[in-house]
Each structure stands twice: as structure tokens, then as C-alpha cells.
Amino acid sequence: MTEQHLKLTRRTLIAAATVAAVLPGAAFAQSNTYPSATVTFVCAFPAGSGADVLVRFFSEKVAQVSKQTVIVENKPGANGNIAAEYVSRAKPDGYTVYVHSGTSTAANMSLFKKPPIDVTKALRGVQFINKQPFMIAVAADSPIKDMKQLTEHLKGKGGDATYGSTATSGKVLAEVYLQLAGVAATEVAYKTGPDSLNDIVSGQLDFAALDPVFALSQQREGRLRLLAVGSPQRMKSTPDIPAIKEYGLNVDQLGWWGVFVPAKTPDDVVMKLHDLFQSVLEKPETEAFLNKFGGDVYTGTPKEVDELLAKTVEEWRGYVALAKIPQN
Amino acid sequence: MEVFEHLATGFMAAGTLENLLFCLIGTVLGTLIGVLPGIGPIPALAILLPITFGLDPLSSLIMLAGIYYGAQYGGSTTSILVNMPGEASSVVTCIEGHQMARRGRAGAALAIAALGSFFAGCVGTVFIAAFGPPLSAIAQQFNSPDYFALMLLGLVMAIVLAHGSVLKAVAMVLMGLLLGLVGTDINTGLTRYTFGLSGLWEGIDFLPLVLGLFGIVEIVRNLENPPPPRETISTRLRDLWPTRSEMKDAIPAALRGTGLGSILGILPGGGAVLASFASYTLEKKISKNPRKFGTGAVEGVAGPESANNAAAQTSFIPLLTLGIPSNPIMAIMMGAMIIQGIQPGAAVMTTRPDLFWGMVASMWIGNLMLVVINLPMIGIWVKLLSVPYRLLYPAILLFCAIGVYSTSTEPFMMVLMIVFTVFGYVLFKLGCEPAPMVLGFILGPLMEENLRRSLVISRGDPMIFINRPISATLLVATVLMLCLIIFPQFRKTREEAFQEE
Numbered sequence: 088m089t090e091q092h093l094k095l096t097r098r099t100l101i102a103a104a105t106v107a108a109v110l111p112g113a114a115f116a117q118s119n120t121y122p123s124a125t126v127t128f129v130c131a132f133p134a135g136s137g138a139d140v141l142v143r144f145f146s147e148k149v150a151q152v153s154k155q156t157v158i159v160e161n162k163p164g165a166n167g168n169i170a171a172e173y174v175s176r177a178k179p180d181g182y183t184v185y186v187h188s189g190t191s192t193a194a195n196m197s198l199f200k201k202p203p204i205d206v207t208k209a210l211r212g213v214q215f216i217n218k219q220p221f222m223i224a225v226a227a228d229s230p231i232k233d234m235k236q237l238t239e240h241l242k243g244k245g246g247d248a249t250y251g252s253t254a255t256s257g258k259v260l261a262e263v264y265l266q267l268a269g270v271a272a273t274e275v276a277y278k279t280g281p282d283s284l285n286d287i288v289s290g291q292l293d294f295a296a297l298d299p300v301f302a303l304s305q306q307r308e309g310r311l312r313l314l315a316v317g318s319p320q321r322m323k324s325t326p327d328i329p330a331i332k333e334y335g336l337n338v339d340q341l342g343w344w345g346v347f348v349p350a351k352t353p354d355d356v357v358m359k360l361h362d363l364f365q366s367v368l369e370k371p372e373t374e375a376f377l378n379k380f381g382g383d384v385y386t387g388t389p390k391e392v393d394e395l396l397a398k399t400v401e402e403w404r405g406y407v408a409l410a411k412i413p414q415n
Numbered sequence: 416m417e418v419f420e421h422l423a424t425g426f427m428a429a430g431t432l433e434n435l436l437f438c439l440i441g442t443v444l445g446t447l448i449g450v451l452p453g454i455g456p457i458p459a460l461a462i463l464l465p466i467t468f469g470l471d472p473l474s475s476l477i478m479l480a481g482i483y484y485g486a487q488y489g490g491s492t493t494s495i496l497v498n499m500p501g502e503a504s505s506v507v508t509c510i511e512g513h514q515m516a517r518r519g520r521a522g523a524a525l526a527i528a529a530l531g532s533f534f535a536g537c538v539g540t541v542f543i544a545a546f547g548p549p550l551s552a553i554a555q556q557f558n559s560p561d562y563f564a565l566m567l568l569g570l571v572m573a574i575v576l577a578h579g580s581v582l583k584a585v586a587m588v589l590m591g592l593l594l595g596l597v598g599t600d601i602n603t604g605l606t607r608y609t610f611g612l613s614g615l616w617e618g619i620d621f622l623p624l625v626l627g628l629f630g631i632v633e634i635v636r637n638l639e640n641p642p643p644p645r646e647t648i649s650t651r652l653r654d655l656w657p658t659r660s661e662m663k664d665a666i667p668a669a670l671r672g673t674g675l676g677s678i679l680g681i682l683p684g685g686g687a688v689l690a691s692f693a694s695y696t697l698e699k700k701i702s703k704n705p706r707k708f709g710t711g712a713v714e715g716v717a718g719p720e721s722a723n724n725a726a727a728q729t730s731f732i733p734l735l736t737l738g739i740p741s742n743p744i745m746a747i748m749m750g751a752m753i754i755q756g757i758q759p760g761a762a763v764m765t766t767r768p769d770l771f772w773g774m775v776a777s778m779w780i781g782n783l784m785l786v787v788i789n790l791p792m793i794g795i796w797v798k799l800l801s802v803p804y805r806l807l808y809p810a811i812l813l814f815c816a817i818g819v820y821s822t823s824t825e826p827f828m829m830v831l832m833i834v835f836t837v838f839g840y841v842l843f844k845l846g847c848e849p850a851p852m853v854l855g856f857i858l859g860p861l862m863e864e865n866l867r868r869s870l871v872i873s874r875g876d877p878m879i880f881i882n883r884p885i886s887a888t889l890l891v892a893t894v895l896m897l898c899l900i901i902f903p904q905f906r907k908t909r910e911e912a913f914q915e916e
Contacts, residue, residue, distance in 0.1 A: 133457075134457055134460075134461030134747075137746070139461060140464070140747075140750035140754065143461070144754065163617065164613060164614065164617050165613045165617075166616075168613065169613055169616075198604070274602075274871075275868050275871045275872060276602050276868075277601075277868070278601055278864070281740060284555075285555055285557055285558050286558050288555065289556075289558050291558055291872050304758060304760065307758060307760065307762070308762070375756070379758070380753075412604060413603050413604065415605055
């Protein structure tokens with residue numbers, strides 16, 4: 088008993104010292120012992136998927152800075168609804184943490200007729216992870232060199248064009264671009280980037296809206312040419328790829344990842360968790376890792392996460408209507 | 416002779432004491448995972464992934480790869496002994512392998528599976544070294560219409576898998592296709608046939624389906640008609656080994672299986688599964704004595720086992736040369752490489768030749784280790800069959816339940832498993848076999864996706880399937896296969912051969 092007690096105290100001291108270093112002043116007011124037991128990160132994707140790798144990377148890093156075991160629990164299904172609902176109903180003690188795409192969490196509010204939870208009310212934000220845009224790609228040997236030429240090409244085809252998309256974010260990016268450029272193309276949906284590669288490279292598809300991990304890896308392999316990113320500015324990690332906005336089309340689509348806990352989690356626990364993630368996000372290896380996933384590190388206060396989540400929910404109501412995505 | 420130089424580089428890199436140790440850990444872990452029904456290699460790899468963060472990149476990849484083919488290997492052990500396929504590619508091994516075990520030839524079946532896999536692994540390694548890059552270029556030529564045609568050919572082959580009537584086999588394939596429709600429609604994002612159950616959104620899970628249909632139904636069957644009391648199982652080495660005539664049948668089958676598997680493994684999506692089914696079909700078609708298929712034909716174990724192991728090896732080709740993972744396991748390997756700061760793709764071969772060739776060499780070393788570990792264990796595995804049923808069956812049920820629950824931690828998956836057990840029992844009573852249904856279930860969604868994509872790309876013109884040489888060739892092969900099945904005389908002999916069981 089005594090030993091256990093001693094250990095706990097020492098850990099608390101170390102944790103408090105860490106927090107104090109990061110956030111002077113604010114830290115000493117919050118003298119709780121969190122985290123003092125195993126923390127569970129909930130991942131809404133199946134084990135082994137690209138997103139699962141990201142969650143597991145953070146579980147490893149947070150375990151290092153918190154000196155606690157962090158396990159990853161995969162709760163895939165229903166586009167992330169199952170995981171979000173599971174977290175919202177967990178005990179609000181900071182030991183069940185949802186590491187997921189904030190964009191997707193917000194989008195589900197519009198993609199479903201009856202979303203199981205109101206994410207802005209049932210969850211609260213802790214920290215951001217990254218921002219990553221979807222990308223517009225063509226085959227590496229395509230005559231189309233930039234977005235202007237792509238728009239011209241699609242105009243020439245007069246609505247007879249096709250584009251490949253992976254995930255709802257890809258579809259929405261493409262549809263918003265088509266709408267603003269005043270051209271048309273039919274969507275061909277793919278489950279994953281690799282599924283679409285042969286059809287893009289052979290020129291069967293006129294263009295594709297792809298996730299950054301896949302798009303960048305295939306650009307490096309010399310099979311794809313990336314014309315633009317969907318973010319309002321160029322990304323720090325990919326300064327050579329222009330933003331669609333530079334062509335005068337007001338596309339502002341930046342996917343982001345965040346950390347969420349049940350809404351009733353107390354402030355001090357949220358702040359402690361926020362600081363743990365902050366220290367992980369400041370590490371150079373984290374930046375290198377996230378850049379490989381085609382995104383930039385992104386940090387913010389819990390309040391900023393809540394605000395962006397609410398804003399994203401509203402934006403997606405418009406996108407879902409614009410892209411004419413049927414609701415489940 | 417460049418190939419040998421490359422392989423020498425690889426053996427130097429993989430042959431260090433440290434890497435040999437990680438290879439051993441990986442293969443042993445993989446075998447254990449494969450033997451425990453339900454705990455598949457995918458969750459196991461994902462859980463072990465963080466452990467590899469701190470390791471040298473080559474060591475971590477060697478260990479993860481070892482788990483993968485170790486699990487492939489262990490999966491066939493449970494298929495043969497207790498009719499329980501842990502993953503799709505060992506479904507076929509159940510058909511003949513378990514029959515062999517029922518005839519008291521479990522040892523021989525295990526030995527043949529081990530040796531066939533080892534041989535296929537050796538060939539697969541050389542194959543990657545010699546033809547990796549050019550072959551991946553061929554795989555890149557496959558577009559949506561070609562995949563559709565390939566899946567269609569696979570489904571027609573599935574009909575040949577069954578032993579009973581053609582009509583029942585066709586019905587089973589169609590049933591599998593229908594089950595494959597459940598889930599989210601990729602084009603619209605709307606759900607189909609889910610009855611409002613969120614557990615069905617991603618489609619019916621493979622594990623509860625296959626464990627219910629095969630493993631648990633087998634238990635129910637045996638409880639209904641208790642098999643005759645088994646003679647004391649001999650564990651003398653002489654009785655565990657395949658006889659000379661068994662070896663004579665097995666060797667050519669293993670050769671053919673290796674060839675088929677090496678080629679099909681390169682294709683993304685279901686390569687290893689198709690390989691084992693295709694090899695079984697081939698063996699049954701060319702056999703002089705097709706009558707013995709279904710009663711424990713040695714070729715039906717040697718061929719598919721070699722094929723799936725060869726395919727497991729060559730499925731690394733698209734990842735290592737194109738940076739495209741061909742199945743979920745390769746996707747985890749890709750994640751492991753990215754975490755280690757290596758971008759998978761052709762560049763790895765030139766920038767990190769020690770890593771590339773080291774991994775290729777480690778596959779051969781790993782396969783050798785598997786044989787060395789497993790051949791002496793055959794006696795122990797076979798002894799497992801002498802465990803009384805009253806202990807064996809509850810244990811199997813327990814492992815199935817844990818396996819199914821642990822993959823998703825959803826109680827709903829248990830319900831699914833029970834549903835498929837009942838369904839499998841009804842099928843058994845009706846004399847319908849589940850293997851063609853499983854193939855329909857796996858290939859159906861892939862076929863549908865590619866059919867719809869092709870037609871959207873061609874703006875609704877079905878000529879896209881005939882204009883492309885690859886898909887046209889595959890469609891002709893499909894038609895020929897269908898003719899073989901429908902051709903009356905063939906049908907007559909086929910029914911004579913199989914109706915009497």
C-alpha cells in the first residue's frame with residue numbers, strides 16, 4: 088500500500104512539474120492525479136488502417152509523457168458513429184479518449200437523418216492533432232498540368248467526364264470545385280486510394296480527389312501529378328502544391344483531427360490531457376510523422392476545438408446539400 | 416546473376432543474430448495466433464505495431480512479416496484438425512484436410528501442408544527476387560473491368576468446389592453474393608439490408624460467418640452423429656508421415672499450386688484466397704480420379720496450401736515495388752514502414768537495398784524456421800485429437816467466442832455467429848456446402864464494385880468489358896468454364912462421381 092502510495096505521489100510530482108513547465112501559473116491550481124490508471128484511446132477505424140496507425144502512434148507517445156499505459160480500442164462501423172456514441176456514454180473521467188477526424192465527426196451530423204448523438208453537446212474538445220487537405224490528382228503523364236487546364240479539359244468534355252473519389256471528403260471537395268468552376272463530371276467511388284490507382288493512371292478517369300497519404304506516396308513514385316490541395320493556403324509540408332483558391336475558386340476545405348472526451352469530463356482533467364497532447368505535438372518526430380501523412384501539426388485550446396467542431400458541423404450541412412449526398 | 420548478388424546482400428542483412436531472433440519470435444507468435452481460432456493476424460499485427468517503434472526498421476519488418484506467414488501456416492493446422500478456418504485462405508484446406516484427419520491421416524495432412532508451404536515459400540522468395548518489378552507492372556494494367564472479369568471467373572470456379580449437385584452449388588454462390596450485399600453501398604453511401612442494425616453497416620463480418628458455418632456446425636454435426644470411437648491415435652513417426660503414394664500425388668499438386676499462387680498473389684484484393692480456390696479447382700479438374708475429392712484427397716491439401724503460401728509471399732511485391740498494399744495485412748506493413756521513416760515503393764530497392772533484400776531473404780529464413788518448428792510439433796497437434804470430445808468441444812466454442820468478440824468487442828458479433836451456426840446446420844441438413852457460398856461472399860462485393868465502376872466510367876456501355884484485352888480474355892475463360900459445367904455429358908459423369916456420398 089505504502090509503496091503504491093509513494094509511487095503515485097512521485098508520478099503526480101513529475102506530472103505536475105511537466106505541466107508547470109508547459110503552462111506556468113495555470114498548472115498548480117489543478118493538483119489532480121490524472122492519469123493514474125490505464126487510458127483507452129478509441130479508434131473509429133479497424134485495426135491496421137492508416138488512421139489506426141496514427142492513433143497508435145499517439146497512444147505510444149502519450150504513454151511516454153504520461154508514464155501510463157495507453158491502449159487502443161477499435162470501434163469501427165457506421166462511419167464513426169459507433170465510436171463517437173461509445174465515447175459519449177463512457178464515464179467522464181478522462182480515461183476514455185476519442186482520437187478521430189473532427190471533420191468526419193462533424194460531417195456525420197449531416198450525413199445521417201438521425202445522428203445517434205449531437206456531437207457538439209455529447210463530446211468536448213481537448214486538443215487538435217493536425218490539419219490535412221484532400222488533393223486533386225491526375226495521371227503523371229496527363230497533358231493536364233494545372234487546375235486551369237483541368238477546368239478547360241472538363242469544359243471540353245461537356246459533362247461527359249468522370250472523377251474518382253475516396254471517402255466523403257474527396258467527393259465533397261470535387262463537387263465544390265466542379266460547382267465553383269461551373270463544370271460537371273460523374274463520380275466513381277472507390278473504397279481506398281489504391282483501388283483507384285490503375286483507373287487513374289490508365290486515364291480512364293479525368294481526375295481524382297484523394298486523401299493526402301495516398302496521393303503524396305504515389306506522387307513520389309511518379310504515378311500521379313498533384314494539381315492542388317483543398318486547403319485555403321498551401322500546406323507547410325507540401326509548399327510546391329498550390330491551393331485551389333489561387334485559381335480564383337473559393338475552395339476552403341481542410342480536414343482536421345482532434346481529441347475528444349465525454350462532455351461532462353471536468354476541466355482540470357481536460358487541461359491535463361490537453362497538455363499531454365501538447366507536449367507530444369511539440370516533438371520533432373511527431374511533426375515528421377504527421378508530415379508523412381500529408382498534414383501539418385495543429386494545436387489549440389479545448390475551447391478552440393469546441394468552436395471549430397461547431398463551425399464544421401454547420402459547413403457540412405451546406406456541403407451535403409451541395410454535393411447531393413443522400414442521408415442515411 | 417544479379418539476382419544472386421541481391422539475395423546475398425539480403426542474407427547478409429537478415430542473417431545477423433538479432434534479426435534471426437526477431438524472425439523466430441515473429442514466426443512462433445504467428446503460428447500461435449494462427450492456431451487459436453478467431454485471433455487473426457490483422458488485429459495481432461496492429462497490437463504489436465507499437466512494439467516495433469523502437470526496433471531497427473529491418474528487424475521490425477522481419478518480425479511483422481514472420482507473424483503474417485506464421486499465422487497463414489498455423490491457420491491450416493486448425494483447419495485440418497478441427498475444421499476451423501481462421502481466415503479466408505484456409506477455408507479450402509478444410510475441405511480435404513479435415514477429411515484426411517477424419518480418416519486418421521491428420522499427421523500426413525499436416526506434414527504435406529508444411530512441406531508444400533515451405534516449397535512454395537522458397538519459390539515465392541526467388542520469384543520476388545527475380546521477377547518482382549516486371550510482374551508488378553503487369554498487375555498495374557488491371558483496371559476495373561478486368562477485375563470484374565477476374566471475379567466472375569472466380570465465382571464460376573466456386574461452383575466446381577462443391578461435391579453435390581451443380582444446382583445446389585450455384586444456389587450457394589448466389590446466396591453468398593446476397594450476403595455480400597449487406598452493408599454500406601459504396602456509390603451512394605446508403606446502407607442496404609442492415610435492418611437498422613449498426614453492426615451490419617460495414618457488411619457481415621467474415622469471422623462470425625466462417626466460424627459459425629464451419630467450426631461450430633462441425634461440433635453440432637458430431638454431437639448429432641457421434642463419430643465412431645477413434646482408434647488410439649498412433650504418434651509413431653512412421654504413421655505421422657505421408658506415405659510414398661501420398662507424396663507422389665502431393666508433389667505435382669504443390670508445384671501447380673505454387674505457380675498459380677505466385678501469379679495470383681500479385682493482384683490486389685483477395686489474391687491469396689483466389690489462389691487457394693483456383694488451385695483446388697485445378698486439382699479436381701485434372702485429377703484422374705476426381706471421385707476421391709471430398710473424402711480427403713492429398714492433392715486438395717498440397718495444392719491450395721502451396722498456393723496460398725506462395726500468394727502470401729508474392730503479395731509483398733505490390734507493396735515493395737509500387738507502394739500499394741494488396742490486402743489489409745500489407746496495409747499494416749506499410750504503416751510500419753512509414754512509422755520507421757521509410758516510404759514504401761520502388762525507391763526502397765535502390766535507396767535501402769539491405770532493407771529490401773533483407774526482407775526478401777528473411778521470408779525464406781522464416782519459412783525454414785516454420786518447418787523446423789512445426790514438423791516435430793505435428794505429433795503434439797495430432798495428440799490434440801485424442802482429447803475427449805467433452806473437453807475439446809467446449810474449448811473450441813470458448814476460443815471461437817473469444818476470437819469473435821475480441822476483434823470488435825461487439826456482442827452483436829456473437830449473435831451473428833449463432834445465426835450462421837443455425838444457418839450452417841440447415842445447409843448441412845439440405846446437403847448444401849458452405850465453401851462456394853464463402854467464395855461468393857468474399858468475391859461478390861469486389862465484383863459489384865468493379866462492375867459499377869466500369870459502367871460509370873464507360874457511361875453505361877457494356878462493351879468496355881469486351882474492348883479491353885485482359886477482361887475479354889478472362890471472360891472467354893469464364894464462358895469456357897461454364898460450358899464445361901453445363902455440357903451435358905460432363906454433367907452426367909460429374910453427378911455419377913459425386914452424388915453418392
